[in-house]
Amino acid sequence: MGNYYFGDAARDKDDSLDHHMAFTRLRQHWNSLRDTVHQPPKARDVQPHILGAALPFVFLVENLGGEILRLKLGGTHLCDVMGMELRGMPLRCFFAYNERPRFAAAVEPVFTGPAELDIRLQSSYSGIEPPVLARMILLPLQSASGMIDRAIGAFVTKGPLNHAPYRFEIERTDLHPLHAETAAVTPPPHMDMKPTKVPYLRVLSGGRAS
Template identity: 35%
Template structure:
């Protein structure tokens, strides 16, 4: 199932957030924070993500890293995902959470998160023979890396029911792909106040000017520091050394 959402459509984002919040407050909190990190109509940057802001959702949250097409691994994951697999899942491919027969479909869907880009919702079910049936929902949201490429994603997975024997693997009951209309917006450069000096024009030394430098009480040449040069009126020094 596919919908589309304009990057500038705040009403559409508000409706989507409310709909996901009715499923679980975790989804609403994650989507709201992801949307707040956007610059204009662009996607959020992975470097701007501060986990402390969504602390209540951390157990269910994860970060995906797309190293190349078809290779999407879990970079960081919350404790709930470890519990579902019965092991540390960091570094594992995201397809490890799904039944073998579902993995091709899954990878096609997750690829659209990065290539369109798009928001992906998955309704899941796990009915292992040795454990109770559990249902869940996964949300995946695209993000940019430091170079501006869309190969990161913020996601979360919420399940209902006893986990039972692990690992738990899921089938996809329903998928919703929502393409996002984005326009890459350059981020403003950080202010560098205190590090920039005003430009000074070059002034040639007059012919015949005295070549004897100013000396200190011990007879060694004295070169004025930046602070001294700035505090004295008069022409710009011919030579200034920054220590």
């Protein structure tokens, strides 16, 4: 069985996951909504139309406690990865079973820190095709009451999606606590403000929470 690592020379030549526009647009919009460097923005202030072409890759989760992050909004790309609708599904459904405790430990500081989380992934080996590479980021959000119990994120894969659903293994996690930021939040560069059709982002309700 061949293993694919993010440190491979071939991987180093391809920075498409590092610089994908979905991560850039989401982070720019998230930063533009922040009042201080130490606190995340309010979930109600997020404006999906500003995210434009990034919407298929964007998702919104609510922290229900007990290691459950329920998908409330999900871009169409996430549904393509799983080959199904994701109504009310937990975010951990993207991870291989043996990786879920590690994911739970990695994501907890997003809400308790708060902190930004960046995860590099590859799909579990299927014996049919090379693993699909992926990257996920999670950025904390405050509810209307001021609790940090929501997060907005982006999930991007590299390679064809021919055998959904995919389950992913964690290659690397990077955590960036908000309190470690010392520079003031600066306005983001100009972004394309063209409106985007809503179907790229789906409201997810009901379903299972396990």
